Amino acid sequence: MMNNTIYESQSVNKLIMTFSLPAIFSLIIETMTSVVDTSFAGHLGSQSESALTAMGLLSPLLAVFVALQTLFAISTAIMISKYLGRNDRLKLNNYFKSGFIMTLVVSISTSLLVYLFMDSILSALGAEAEVYTLAHDYLKIIIVSNIFSAVGYTLTSTIRAFGNPKAEAIIIVLSVVINIVSNAILTFGFQLGMVGIALGTLISELVCAVLAIMYLVKNKNWFTSNRFSVRAFFTMSYNMFKIGFAQTTIQLLAGVTAFIVNYQLLTVGGNSHIALWNIANKMYLLMLMPIIGITQAVQTIIAYFNGKGDEVKKLMVVKKTVQYCFFYGIGITAIVFLFGKYILLLFTGDQEIIESVMSIIHVIFITFPVLGVTYTIMTLLQVTGSEMKAVIIGMTRQVVSVIPLVVLLPYIFEKYDIFNITPSFSVFFAIPLADILTLAIALLFFRKAKKIPNVDHDR
Template sequence: MALSETAAFIYEHLEEAIKVRDKKANTVNEQDNPLGYEKESKLLVGFAIPCIISMLVTALYNIVDQIFIGQGVGMLGNAATNIAFPLSTSCTAISLLLGIGSATNFSLKLGAGEEKESAEYAGNGICLMAIFGIALFAVTTIFLTPMLKFFGATSEVLPYAQEYTRITAIGFPFLIANTGMSKLILADGSPRYSMTSMLVGAIVNTILDPIFIFGLQMGMRGAALATIIGQIVSFGISLRYMFHFKTIRLTKESFHMTGRHIENIFKFGASACFNQIAMTIVQIVLNNTLSHYGAQSVYGGDIPLACAGIITKVNMIFMSFVIGISQGIQPIIGFNYGAEKYERVRKSYLLALGTATVLSGIAFFCFQVFPRQIISVFGSGSELYFQFSERYFRIYMFLTLINGIQPVTSNFFNSIGKSQLGVFMSLTRQILFLLPLIVIFPLFMGIDGVMYAGPIADAAAAIVCGYFMVRELKELSAMDRKKKEEYAA
């Protein structure tokens, strides 16, 4: 056999051996991590349900306080929790920035087989959670009164808001760390543990609320104390897991913070964070708009503040399902995109979107048919109070049916590493559309303008997100075909 023929023979068989090796490697990887081979629907249920419960717990901290405060303190107490709400969303924004940012990098590196890098992103994320939590507590404590006035507090509501926020600020570091670590626990493949850490704290809060508010007659202080005790309990449970990761091992070097790791955490967490920041900004502008134009209407300034706060938190329950689904698919999409399994990425997104849309339909029905019954859970009020609540529910939440598109799509782009598109998607409804509309519409329509701004912003955001998603799905299909053709060759 000629030398050239021998070389060709060896090369051909070597190439075949490499292909066999790669197939075996992929098989081993799939066997090691169910994210690469388990049925998409089963994975979505397994990962989304704990995320939903985790988000529901966050909502319940506010909802439970709102219910007991409404029954024990009254309308001004409900208005006070609405005024303090931007600080809660700020905590969520920081925890999602750092939690989802580190978890996304964790999943992508794990899918690519780089366990050491995964551990470094987890360690850097934990350090950042501690730094940001302490910083927010300090800023809130120092600038408490001017912040609450800026958030729209009236002279009647301000004392209640001060009493409540001064105590809940103590829990900010624990809330940020626990929520952020729960995303890392989820990415590590332990959704039940992530769910448990959040659920136990919510149960503690729910038990302590009536004891402190009614039994010990502590009012707003009681609700705040119950909240931070629940948050500390949840934090302790999550902290324990940080020493028992399944797929990585945290070492001293994992906590060595570097500019590269911090930059990537910020980049991939920015989408979810900006969405929360947008909610915070909108809430502040909304509070001031409702207070200003409410004072010029038959409702007065305090009724719109109290009603809008309740409806915002009721909507948080619905959005907990949608956002939980969008976060639940993050490790599934991140791992499979990193492993170049594009068809699984595509199926996971469509399944999540379909599920979110069904849940949106249920929420739409409840908001349109039972608005008075929902509001009644949070205490009594005048007939004007209920009239405003019913109109606000039915008009502002009219396009709830399509509200699942934006968060699911935004987190999808973030999960596949296209953080800039993810950030843009997260800003569409709140900043690009809703914020200008709630400023402009009331100039011509009074307080009704706030209500009609909601559904118009929902429709515009859904159209923009739909356009970019259709384009991305086509690209994923093309990438999958190309990969199959290369593999067959």
């Protein structure tokens, strides 16, 4: 019965479409949670700039939350798809159980650590006075939300791995709609400000986790309580850790980069620059979601064919994914350059802010099409057993390129007065310059990986 799966009944093109469209849609909607929070923060009247600054300063920490959620969410889904391909229900069940347990362990530990050191963390992020108070109000609730968010992320990824991407999308859409409605009621109806924004997010993440559990139980895909040894649990957890490590490291490094960018902007610019960067970055991430959606969707498809040993279909999925991401990148860059100012109305109605943000967007989106190719290659290397190469690509972008450029560019532009560009604005040129270098490394690895071996993580 397990061989009668969606993976077997559809062509490669249709599989990519069937899995990608719901994944893209659900990720865009899920990202809207962050966009919605930023949007509501930008409409808090006299507190708007401080609220936007608080959200901007917290973004590196929130990136760490997401990175650690990825550690076992994606890898659990990959192992489920793999053993679905091998028709091995016992291994599938045990990997699901181990991934769920580790998701709880990592998310609860993370939230507890942040709670214990919250004041020190906020001070290190650069929060002061009113910004500190608003960030504290938001964070004390978000650390609880983080646990439900991690569980929801793992379980919705699992639903996709079982071949039900549409159900995954519906659950996420419902939770985000609840987030928007809750935010509106709590933030403005009850006048709770930042606390209302955070509570709206918490409610939506709780709903997402509960709906995912209900769906998996109803469809008899929830793991059973069969016993297996502690050694087997740690072995499986380690196997999933190896798979998730690449993605988590890349996202953790992105959080470090965000912190460095914020620090530099505060040093050479000020709070207003943090607010502008926060909006530009949110838009950037929103446009990046379809690329992440496609690559996350095909991860489970590649894992299935990898488990089955079908090299032809696996490589076909790889090539088509790179093509789709590249053409999407070109199209979205054109749209952003032509119509970006209208999209920015989501965040603010202030035309002066919109013009300033558009200047940043014109810089950071220059190399957006190649970012799509790079991101695709990273995630595909991760699934097919070349996790460390994916980590090297991520480190090339974040550590080797972005961080040194963010530090050096303001100094260079101030000393040589290049094109009358201010030192604070020069920080944003680090993004396209880093993208070009990273693409070169990614293409080098991709050419070597055209014949990807059938990797077995159990060996």
